[in-house]
Amino acid sequence: MRLVFAGTPEVAVPALDALIASERHEVAAVVTRPDARAGRGRRLVPSPVAQRAQEEGIEVLKPARPRDEDFLARLREIGPDCAPVVAYGALLPRVALDVPVKGWVNLHFSLLPAWRGAAPVQHALLAGDEMSGATTFLIEEGLDSGPVYGVVTEEVRARDTSGDLLTRLAFAGAGLLAATMDGIEDGSLQAVPQPEEGISLAPKINVEDARIDWTAPALRVDRVVRACTPAPGAWTVFRGERLKVRSLAPLSATATTAGGVAGGEELPPGELRAGKNAVHVGTGSHPVELEWVQPQGKKPMRAADWARGSRIEEGAGFEA
Secondary structure, eight states: OEEEEEEOSGGGHHHHHHHHHOSSOEEEEEEOOOOEEETTTTEEEOOHHHHHHHHTTOEEEOOSSTTOHHHHHHHHHHOOSBEEEESOOSOOOHHHHTSSTTOEEEEESSOTTSSBSSOHHHHHHHTTOSEEEEEEEEOOSSSSOSOEEEEEEEEOOTTOOHHHHHHHHHHHHHHHHHHHHHHHHHTOOOOBOOOSSSOOBOOOOOTGGGBOOTTSOHHHHHHHHHHTTTTTOOEEEETTEEEEEEEEEEOOTTOBOTTSOBTTSOOOBTBEEEOSSOEEEBOSSSOEEEEEEEETTSOOEEHHHHHHHHTOOTTOBOOO
16 A cells, blocks of 8 residues: 555654565655754754654655645645554544545554553553553544554553553554554455443643652552653652652562661651662652652762762651
8 A cells, every 4th residue: 555654753663664664565655743842952853753754765744733735735646545643643634534545544552442542551550550552443533432453462561661661562563553554455454443331541641740649659659650751750849859750669568678778667758768778768658769860950860879969867858
């Protein structure tokens, strides 16, 4: 088939690569979000998908809005048979959806109908799901509600961050999307309506959602940190300044770390206890061990190094 691929971030690149490598299909063009400012110089930088397409000499379309007439006219000129989509980042209007003969097919990083929306992997970790996956489906005007072509599953590992899980799903999903294009092309795949039970929503996680509530149980604190890593980044406040928590380790009620701080000790929520090589913080249940943190304007560092530099006194802690 003649394809127009729509995607923007790094997580979409493996799928684009899989389609470029396919001997059965031609990626005629790529649709991506406009260049965004990044880095200290705030220079305009093309999206990862745009950069990859340019390396392959593929035409790149960057409409400010997918309903722009110039974009729609060019899309019709290209005349795609199908338009695979991975994390494009903008809603497609009906006038655009109608252009490809076989529609737009989305690779979504959840087991639909679970976690429809912008942040499926983050919400799966927040909920403590033991199994995740990716789904290909025909896009319609509803939110991730179209009929399903295929599914691949992926076990959620105990220490997965959203970045870890999403990376694995990006590569597993790339193979699924390529296989879906093959099945649509030869007629061996038919889209099946999603079940009406089991629907859950995964709205975008914003910075305020990523603030750690130390009065929550340790299990919840751990899930928030893993779900919000790498973005938007779990955080707390220490001495009036924001501190990102990059990773922590849950402790059993009887654990004692190498730093000589007992896991079973009583610590009020948010209170810090620093040993020689370990830093614990109280939660609504039992303490957790901070592993990596990132003060404002600095690079990530081991929590024990941060604690030594901060000279944490008895009773010090994170702000509520």
